[in-house]
Amino acid sequence: MLHRGxxxxxxxxxxxxxxxxxxxxxxxxxxxxxxETAAVTRPARSYPxxxxxxxxxxxxxxxxxxxxxWLGARPEPLVVNYHNVTPAPLFAPWDNELARHQVRAHVELxxxxxxxxxxxxxxEMNRCDLVDVGFAATAVVxxxxxxxxxxxxxxxxxxxxxxxxxxxxxxRGGGRWLAVGRxxxxxxxxxxxxxxxxxxxxxDAGAELRVVGKAAVPAYSTALRRYSADLGLAGAVDFxxxxxxxxxxxxxxxxxxxxxxSEHEGFCLPAVExxxxxxxxxxxxxxxxxxxxxxxxxxxxxxxxxxxAEAVHRLGSDHRFRADVVTAGFERLPALGLATxxxxxxxxxxxxxxxxxxxxxxxxxxxxxxPDSPVDGAGTGPVPAEPRPQPG
Amino acid sequence: MPSVPPAEFLDELAEAFGRLxxxxxxxxxxxxxxxxxxxxxxxxxxELADDADPLRSGEEPRAPAPGQSQRAVRRAADxxxxxxxxxxxxxxxxxxxxxTRQALAExxxxxxxxxxxxxxxxxxxxxxxxxxxDAAARRTAPVEGPAWLVTPPELAEWVGPAxxxxxxxxxxxxxxxxxxxxAFARALAGSGMAVRGCEPRGSLAWIAAARxxxxxxxxxxxxxxxxxxxxxxxxxxxxLVDRLALEEQVAxxxxxxDRLVRGGRVVVIGxxxxxxxxxxxxxxxxxxxxxxxxxxxxxLLLARAGFSDVGxxxxxxxxxxxxxxxxxxxxx
Numbered sequence: 001m002l003h004r005g006x007x008x009x010x011x012x013x014x015x016x017x018x019x020x021x022x023x024x025x026x027x028x029x030x031x032x033x034x035x036e037t038a039a040v041t042r043p044a045r046s047y048p049x050x051x052x053x054x055x056x057x058x059x060x061x062x063x064x065x066x067x068x069x070w071l072g073a074r075p076e077p078l079v080v081n082y083h084n085v086t087p088a089p090l091f092a093p094w095d096n097e098l099a100r101h102q103v104r105a106h107v108e109l110x111x112x113x114x115x116x117x118x119x120x121x122x123x124e125m126n127r128c129d130l131v132d133v134g135f136a137a138t139a140v141v142x143x144x145x146x147x148x149x150x151x152x153x154x155x156x157x158x159x160x161x162x163x164x165x166x167x168x169x170x171x172r173g174g175g176r177w178l179a180v181g182r183x184x185x186x187x188x189x190x191x192x193x194x195x196x197x198x199x200x201x202x203x204d205a206g207a208e209l210r211v212v213g214k215a216a217v218p219a220y221s222t223a224l225r226r227y228s229a230d231l232g233l234a235g236a237v238d239f240x241x242x243x244x245x246x247x248x249x250x251x252x253x254x255x256x257x258x259x260x261x262s263e264h265e266g267f268c269l270p271a272v273e274x275x276x277x278x279x280x281x282x283x284x285x286x287x288x289x290x291x292x293x294x295x296x297x298x299x300x301x302x303x304x305x306x307x308x309a310e311a312v313h314r315l316g317s318d319h320r321f322r323a324d325v326v327t328a329g330f331e332r333l334p335a336l337g338l339a340t341x342x343x344x345x346x347x348x349x350x351x352x353x354x355x356x357x358x359x360x361x362x363x364x365x366x367x368x369x370x371p372d373s374p375v376d377g378a379g380t381g382p383v384p385a386e387p388r389p390q391p392g
Numbered sequence: 393m394p395s396v397p398p399a400e401f402l403d404e405l406a407e408a409f410g411r412l413x414x415x416x417x418x419x420x421x422x423x424x425x426x427x428x429x430x431x432x433x434x435x436x437x438x439e440l441a442d443d444a445d446p447l448r449s450g451e452e453p454r455a456p457a458p459g460q461s462q463r464a465v466r467r468a469a470d471x472x473x474x475x476x477x478x479x480x481x482x483x484x485x486x487x488x489x490x491x492t493r494q495a496l497a498e499x500x501x502x503x504x505x506x507x508x509x510x511x512x513x514x515x516x517x518x519x520x521x522x523x524x525x526d527a528a529a530r531r532t533a534p535v536e537g538p539a540w541l542v543t544p545p546e547l548a549e550w551v552g553p554a555x556x557x558x559x560x561x562x563x564x565x566x567x568x569x570x571x572x573x574x575a576f577a578r579a580l581a582g583s584g585m586a587v588r589g590c591e592p593r594g595s596l597a598w599i600a601a602a603r604x605x606x607x608x609x610x611x612x613x614x615x616x617x618x619x620x621x622x623x624x625x626x627x628x629x630x631x632l633v634d635r636l637a638l639e640e641q642v643a644x645x646x647x648x649x650d651r652l653v654r655g656g657r658v659v660v661i662g663x664x665x666x667x668x669x670x671x672x673x674x675x676x677x678x679x680x681x682x683x684x685x686x687x688x689x690x691x692l693l694l695a696r697a698g699f700s701d702v703g704x705x706x707x708x709x710x711x712x713x714x715x716x717x718x719x720x721x722x723x724x
Contacts, residue, residue: 223412229537231594
């Protein structure tokens with residue numbers, strides 16, 4: 001499905017927009033329709049009748065799907081754009097069906113490795129996942145983000161004026177915490193809630209938390225609400241659910257800190273969004289979070305409630321420190337390459353289509369053990385591998 | 393600056409959330425084990441690797457070299473035999489390996505069929521277990537955090553009488569559930585007892601822990617259910633005894649009996665029904681499954697659960713109290 005409201009959906013639409021701007025035809029094929037996007041997608045089963053010579057298939061890989069096997073059997077060059085698969089053990093205690101789905105996704109990714117011309121990951125951490133399962137050619141391209149509403153234009157044109165008091169500590173009492181992301185076990189929202197408990201006990205009895213994100217695992221969402229109530233925080237924790245773009249921007253701008261305690265992150269888009277809006281980030285050092293923050297934000301090595309509370313307290317009480325963190329966030333954005341992500345990805349897709357060798361500075365890496373990596377005589381890098389002949 | 397609870401309580405905060413998983417406090421994670429099984433041997437895991445079948449190595453069987461055996465030498469000396477012998481041996485080896493492969497394939501097929509059946513059976517079992525877990529997880533109070541609907545009772549006046557009664561317990565741990573901010577439990581500890589608290593309200597448990605009381609965060613019945621039989625020297629029950637459903641109060645009395653060591657002692661501190669200051673408000677009366685019981689009723693429940701020497705703890709000095717205390721001793 002293509003969901004307009006999630007990161008992968010927005011990325012997919014962004015890639016299409018970039019290709020369109022270059023006069024390159026593209027179409028988005030889906031296994032199942034989402035009524036909100038049905039007008040801009042086509043059923044995957046219709047592709048064989050619409051296939052044309054020179055087509056390149058780009059698979060936005062985020063979960064298990066029957067499309068994987070179908071793509072594996074197609075003859076066209078295949079690029080897997082990998083958005084990360086959460087490890088099954090994180091889901092298993094909450095939803096075994098989802099956990100088995102993650103296992104299947106990992107198997108599908110492994111099977112596509114040998115079939116694919118290129119694997120594109122949104123982070124170095126994700127790229128390592130691709131190498132581990134056998135992708136011969138890999139590259140890192142950040143996700144293509146949409147224009148941020150109210151953000152003054154395309155990112156990373158983060159405008160400090162949009163958060164004029166970005167460096168000002170929050171008023172004593174009533175600090176506003178924010179957590180953004182799907183309510184899924186890997187996000188470990190319970191740790192943010194426990195941190196809030198500690199912060200209210202030690203520093204700010206009026207601190208509150210807003211949790212923005214779709215409830216993805218019912219048992220987990222129920223447990224979070226019950227946990228908040230049991231801790232005495234029912235009135236201090238607001239589960240806002242999924243919100244539209246304007247409400248999300250409003251949430252970032254009205255908060256004093258974004259707290260990230262994920263056990264597994266393939267990129268951590270909320271951290272980027274927070275930096276765009278001048279919101280300091282306190283984050284657990286795990287997964288791709290350090291890679292994305294790149295020194296901006298406050299990274300904590302332990303996410304016990306007191307450590308979280310102390311980190312947030314420092315941001316709230318040290319005006320100079322807070323200003324430095326916010327500034328570091330703004331300065332980090334260009335280095336992420338978000339503004340050029342669409343163009344870079346399009347360049348790679350064109351190279352696959354044209355078999356012209358990887359573009360200068362593309363960042364494509366070939367694994368040393370890849371046995372059949374042809375190299376062109378011009379020395380510009382390996383030529384995209386031949387697609388495998390269609391079985392049978 | 394308020395005190396920070398010890399690391400054990402911070403771990404306890406995380407454990408408390410873990411107990412909200414569908415599998416509850418069960419240590420063995422069926423779901424994770426089954427998921428690993430699925431990943432290793434499920435239908436999507438791929439084909440058997442070629443090198444797993446030694447009979448598919450493709451090596452040609454070789455005739456013995458001349459000189460390696462008399463029979464080999466004699467055969468080697470016979471030009472006709474020497475020409476056809478390798479062919480015969482190769483054909484014989486092929487026939488033998490074919491027969492072996494066929495037998496193995498049939499056996500493997502039966503093993504595969506059996507394994508597939510086992511996996512399917514486990515999938516069905518997993519689905520049933522998950523349905524049970526989900527049903528159990530959904531069995532919640534009408535509102536979350538029901539303990540917050542009522543104010544913890546004032547217990548200071550019962551420290552003396554309770555300490556006096558519990559002093560007769562054999563050595564060991566005394567648990568106070570619900571310990572609220574830990575003041576009562578710490579007072580008991582001040583008289584020389586080893587006291588632990590159990591409290592479902594996190595912010596109160598935090599205060600208790602910060603004051604040095606070892607605290608379990610969670611519902612008292614769940615906590616007691618997780619203890620070994622005969623593991624407690626003493627037990628003080630307050631707070632929850634005023635709001636549990638009747639069948640849960642009966643069960644609590646039975647659980648108390650089972651968890652006390654022989655000679656162990658129990659104290660139930662309840663709020664007098666209809667008491668002014670301690671009475672639950674209208675919202676609590678509407679939403680809570682139970683109501684405060686009379687001291688005579690608690691005495692009956694303890695006696696029916698098998699406690700001896702059941703009776704009222706002496707009234708505290710001073711003006712009439714909204715609370716009462718009932719005692720009992722476990723002699724079994």
